[in-house]
Amino acid sequence: LALFKKKILYLSYDKRAYMPESEELGHHQLSWTKLRDETEKALIDLIDLGEYQLIIKPHPQQDISGYHLWLKSLTQSQRKDIFLVPGQFDTRQLIINADVVVGFQTTAIFEAMIMNKNVIYTFWSDEVFMFENYLIPFHQYTDVINCAESPDELKQYVINDQISKDNQSLNKQRSIFEEHLGAIDGCCTQRVLDSLARIVMEYRRDARRNRALQDFDRRVKTFQIQTIFKSKVKLWIWIFIHFFMRTVTCFAVHSLVFSKIKHKIDRHRNRIAELQLAKTIIARRWQMHTQERR
Numbered sequence: 001l002a003l004f005k006k007k008i009l010y011l012s013y014d015k016r017a018y019m020p021e022s023e024e025l026g027h028h029q030l031s032w033t034k035l036r037d038e039t040e041k042a043l044i045d046l047i048d049l050g051e052y053q054l055i056i057k058p059h060p061q062q063d064i065s066g067y068h069l070w071l072k073s074l075t076q077s078q079r080k081d082i083f084l085v086p087g088q089f090d091t092r093q094l095i096i097n098a099d100v101v102v103g104f105q106t107t108a109i110f111e112a113m114i115m116n117k118n119v120i121y122t123f124w125s126d127e128v129f130m131f132e133n134y135l136i137p138f139h140q141y142t143d144v145i146n147c148a149e150s151p152d153e154l155k156q157y158v159i160n161d162q163i164s165k166d167n168q169s170l171n172k173q174r175s176i177f178e179e180h181l182g183a184i185d186g187c188c189t190q191r192v193l194d195s196l197a198r199i200v201m202e203y204r205r206d207a208r209r210n211r212a213l214q215d216f217d218r219r220v221k222t223f224q225i226q227t228i229f230k231s232k233v234k235l236w237i238w239i240f241i242h243f244f245m246r247t248v249t250c251f252a253v254h255s256l257v258f259s260k261i262k263h264k265i266d267r268h269r270n271r272i273a274e275l276q277l278a279k280t281i282i283a284r285r286w287q288m289h290t291q292e293r294r
Helices: 032-046 066-071 091-097 108-114 124-129 151-160 167-181 188-247 256-291
Strands: 006-011 050-056 081-082 101-102 118-122 146-148
Touching: 006 091, 006 108, 032 050, 032 151, 050 091, 066 081, 066 101, 066 151, 066 188, 091 167, 101 151, 108 118, 108 188, 118 151, 146 151, 188 256
Parallel strands: 006 050, 006 101, 050 081, 101 118, 118 146
Antiparallel strands: none
């Protein structure tokens, strides 16, 4: 890197990154191709001025094979001032060493803003305006970052290099940053650890409760199956006795005996109906519980 040349950090992105996937939109073939290509063309125009060097930082999940072909298409004088860094490189370190940060829909813009860099947000093309309501609203923060609405504006913002450093702007930067990324107090890692510990504790508690519910459900189902089966067996036995005693005329039986047998048959039928109803209620409650956990 040349010390006398200003460093432009370009936070690159996949051409379909951040593109809403809702089927209701019906725009599965759209991409940010026009925006990204025009952004990179404007950055090359700035490199041709001989006063800038470009550091391209891809997204960690971005396919950069196209960049190798793109670099080969440039002239030797252009390539010597362009540096493609690995996507896993620490973005914060790159921001610290940059004079200008150019990006689109990356939270690294917030980090560059809070470091009081000349941040330029690229905001043009039909796709951008089409999905404006689905994007992080960087275009609403024009009092603390530069919002380029064309490639020419992008170049002008880089050349003019104007950064507002008054207390009001700094307070606004901090407010925007904390709204999206949390407090700037040096305790971010501790908050992450506390959140992970809370998630683990809740998972363990839920796991124990789920195991208890599953064991209870298994016991209930076993009891229901066994009880319903026994009741059905008893029911058919009493029905057989009732049928046998009515058909065998040689067997003299008092009408009171028949009424008792019929009472037992009705009782077992009601018992089976109650058990089946209880089984249905418990099954529905268990289904509602599993849906709530999801």
